[in-house]
Amino acid sequence: MNDPRVVHSLDDVVEHGSVAICCGSGGVGKTTTAAVLAVQSARRGRRAVVVTIDPAKRLANALGLDELSNEPHQIDPARWDPKGERVEGGRLSAMMLDTKSTFDDLVTRYAATPEQAQRILENSFYRNLASALSGTQEYMAMEKLHELHEEGDFDLIVVDTPPSRHALDFLDAPKRLLRLLDNRVFRLLMVPTRTYLRVAGAAVQMFLHTISRVVGTEVVDDIVAFFRSFEGMEEGFRERAHRVVEVLAQPETRFVLVTSPRRDAVEEARFFAAKIGDHDLAVDALIVNRVHPRFGTELSAGLRSRADSLRELKVSGREATAARDRLSACYANLADFNEIAERERAHIETVRVRTGAAPVSFVPYLAHDVHDFEALAEVGRILFPDLPDRAGSEPTGAGPGQ
Amino acid sequence: MELDRFCSTSRVIIVAGKGGVGKTTVTATLAVAAARTGMSVLIVEVEGKSGLASAFDRPPLGYEETELAPGVRGRTLTPDDALLDWLRGNGLRRISNRLVASGTLDVVATAVPGLKDILVLGKVKSLDLTRAADLVVVDAPAAGHAVTFLTSARGLLDAVRVGPVNKQASDVVELLSDPERCRVLLVTLPEETPVNELVDTAYAIEDRAGVALGPVVVNGCYEKLALDGAGVTAASVLRDADLLDVFVSEREAEDLARAAGFRAERAAIQTHQADRLARLLPLPQIRLPFLFTADLGYQEIGHLADALTEGVAAL
Numbered sequence: 066m067n068d069p070r071v072v073h074s075l076d077d078v079v080e081h082g083s084v085a086i087c088c089g090s091g092g093v094g095k096t097t098t099a100a101v102l103a104v105q106s107a108r109r110g111r112r113a114v115v116v117t118i119d120p121a122k123r124l125a126n127a128l129g130l131d132e133l134s135n136e137p138h139q140i141d142p143a144r145w146d147p148k149g150e151r152v153e154g155g156r157l158s159a160m161m162l163d164t165k166s167t168f169d170d171l172v173t174r175y176a177a178t179p180e181q182a183q184r185i186l187e188n189s190f191y192r193n194l195a196s197a198l199s200g201t202q203e204y205m206a207m208e209k210l211h212e213l214h215e216e217g218d219f220d221l222i223v224v225d226t227p228p229s230r231h232a233l234d235f236l237d238a239p240k241r242l243l244r245l246l247d248n249r250v251f252r253l254l255m256v257p258t259r260t261y262l263r264v265a266g267a268a269v270q271m272f273l274h275t276i277s278r279v280v281g282t283e284v285v286d287d288i289v290a291f292f293r294s295f296e297g298m299e300e301g302f303r304e305r306a307h308r309v310v311e312v313l314a315q316p317e318t319r320f321v322l323v324t325s326p327r328r329d330a331v332e333e334a335r336f337f338a339a340k341i342g343d344h345d346l347a348v349d350a351l352i353v354n355r356v357h358p359r360f361g362t363e364l365s366a367g368l369r370s371r372a373d374s375l376r377e378l379k380v381s382g383r384e385a386t387a388a389r390d391r392l393s394a395c396y397a398n399l400a401d402f403n404e405i406a407e408r409e410r411a412h413i414e415t416v417r418v419r420t421g422a423a424p425v426s427f428v429p430y431l432a433h434d435v436h437d438f439e440a441l442a443e444v445g446r447i448l449f450p451d452l453p454d455r456a457g458s459e460p461t462g463a464g465p466g467q
Numbered sequence: 468m469e470l471d472r473f474c475s476t477s478r479v480i481i482v483a484g485k486g487g488v489g490k491t492t493v494t495a496t497l498a499v500a501a502a503r504t505g506m507s508v509l510i511v512e513v514e515g516k517s518g519l520a521s522a523f524d525r526p527p528l529g530y531e532e533t534e535l536a537p538g539v540r541g542r543t544l545t546p547d548d549a550l551l552d553w554l555r556g557n558g559l560r561r562i563s564n565r566l567v568a569s570g571t572l573d574v575v576a577t578a579v580p581g582l583k584d585i586l587v588l589g590k591v592k593s594l595d596l597t598r599a600a601d602l603v604v605v606d607a608p609a610a611g612h613a614v615t616f617l618t619s620a621r622g623l624l625d626a627v628r629v630g631p632v633n634k635q636a637s638d639v640v641e642l643l644s645d646p647e648r649c650r651v652l653l654v655t656l657p658e659e660t661p662v663n664e665l666v667d668t669a670y671a672i673e674d675r676a677g678v679a680l681g682p683v684v685v686n687g688c689y690e691k692l693a694l695d696g697a698g699v700t701a702a703s704v705l706r707d708a709d710l711l712d713v714f715v716s717e718r719e720a721e722d723l724a725r726a727a728g729f730r731a732e733r734a735a736i737q738t739h740q741a742d743r744l745a746r747l748l749p750l751p752q753i754r755l756p757f758l759f760t761a762d763l764g765y766q767e768i769g770h771l772a773d774a775l776t777e778g779v780a781a782l
Contacts, residue, residue: 092487
């Protein structure tokens with residue numbers, strides 16, 4: 066079990082972690098952060114792979130993920146390390162998760178015979194399960210992680226998590242699927258031979274009949290056929306799911322919580338942090354993207370009243386009036402930025418209460434979206450500053466956002 | 468266009484956009500703006516969790532309608548709620564509890580993907596038919612899910628050809644494809660990736676769901692400064708201060724200039740992205756301002772509602 070009191074720096078994540086899970090709500094830059102971590106790790110001489118879920122198109126292109134292959138492929142070092150600065154041995158790979166084929170592989174592996182696998186793969190209930198059941202994508206991301214981890218071709222596997230409707234689905238997803246596969250009503254159908262179950266069997270038949278009236282017999286027949294074909298595989302699935310969850314609890318697994326400083330994202334992040342704690346895991350690093358810069362140290366309240374009093378200043382002449390309006394607008398603008406910076410930091414503090422000793426890194430608003438290796442390197446320089454005393458420092462207006 | 472005319476073009480407005488672009492904010496803003504014209508508005512929240520209630524300084528919404536502000540009511544309508552409602556309405560009250568308790572509901576919903584979506588939209592349809600409000604505003608699932616949410620009904624029409632599910636699906640398709648009853652209002656931020664994704668979503672919704680699109684709401688736009696931020700330097704700030712005979716330290720002049728420059732730079736990027744969106748997607752835009760001064764609460768929603776009203780008037 067990961068000792069929840071031990072947390073790691075971001076440097077440690079890329080240098081010593083074997084798995085890094087990037088979690089957070091949608092739209093906070095999780096995929097980008099995952100890619101940055103993998104690039105950094107590769108630059109330090111490790112074999113790193115980033116498993117993305119749903120990258121924005123241009124980032125996917127940059128990572129060479131134009132087509133789904135569901136297997137990692139190596140990226141030419143000339144692209145992510147054009148100056149050849151990496152430590153020897155560093156390799157960067159990327160892949161985009163294909164939920165359906167990951168699930169198919171799992172079925173094929175646990176089926177007793179190729180015929181059983183075939184029957185399941187062709188069943189339309191199974192096809193819906195693999196593509197439409199909420200939580201399946203989360204589970205398959207974890208499954209892929211487990212598979213890559215077992216194969217041992219990588220020193221660090223960075224996993225982006227799906228933008229869940231409900232936070233932290235990926236920790237609960239295996240359980241949810243198992244519960245569905247364990248469904249009593251349908252399981253009862255498979256063992257109608259024992260006497261005491263025959264009674265239950267009749268009641269179940271009635272129940273299913275009622276359901277067929279609503280959704281049609283074809284649908285119910287598909288479900289029944291699925292559960293029949295699946296018989297005997299539950300045990301293997303259950304064991305596998307346990308092992309997947311175990312990977313998350315390994316001491317070399319790192320959790321990186323990604324958020325933006327907006328209130329709604331922060332509320333989600335707080336919830337994530339609490340959930341991770343509930344699983345006896347710890348957040349190892351908190352990354353706050355899209356932070357507004359702060360200019361100077363003056364508090365917004367003082368700046369605002371300066372803006373107001375300047376606006377009231379009695380002057381005469383066109384030139385003086387224009388100067389007054391300009392200066393007052395400048396103060397109002399500075400007050401705006403410092404006020405939002407103060408509020409953003411107050412929001413982040415509410416997450417820090419939950420993440421304990423985990424280091425916090427801030428990435429300022431960047432002038433352009435991150436979708437190529439140059440931009441990934443830029444974020445990398447912010448997250449991994451060369452000067453140790455700058456680590457985790459807050460962005461100022463002089464940052465790369467300028 | 469006058470706001471009351473805009474809001475009565477269709478009785479159901481579905482607000483959709485990628486996570487983090489302020490979809491919930493726009494939902495609340497639209498509701499408040501419409502209520503100001505004297506309409507009764509009902510907000511329907513379909514994911515069971517969003518900051519909608521906190522935008523009105525209220526505790527989280529529930530299945531029962533509650534008043535959020537004068538003329539604005541709100542409720543949740545999660546797929547599970549909708550399914551149970553529907554089963555009860557179809558004479559299956561007795562088995563509905565057992566369906567939930569045995570977990571069979573999940574199995575059935577998995578077997579018929581989109582079932583939950585059409586039940587939610589079906590319930591929206593019945594809210595529309597019973598005239599639950601002059602305007603129903605739906606806070607839709609985040610972008611990727613929004614397309615599925617809106618196309619499920621068509622898919623189900625093919626998959627389930629008879630029975631109550633088919634009936635429900637065809638009712639929903641009817642609602643979605645009638646621009647006098649239902650429109651989608653898309654929300655985005657003036658940034659590169661959100662703009663790209665919005666364009667994809669817009670075409671997917673129009674082509675595959677056949678729903679009419681309203682204007683696009685571009686959220687979080689920096690308001691214009693009363694000065695040319697790009698032209699401000701520390702020296703120009705000090706010159707102004709001298710002229711006015713007020714004291715500004717050199718360091719402060721530096722901060723003021725950098726802040727003005729940053730704003731000008733961001734504003735230019737935003738304008739560029741909004742213009743790019745206009746080129747890629749020929750829909751009118753309504754721009755809502757970025758709020759520097761406070762977290763979103765009822766007062767801020769009021770401020771945004773002013774901006775929305777102005778934006779609609781300019782259409």
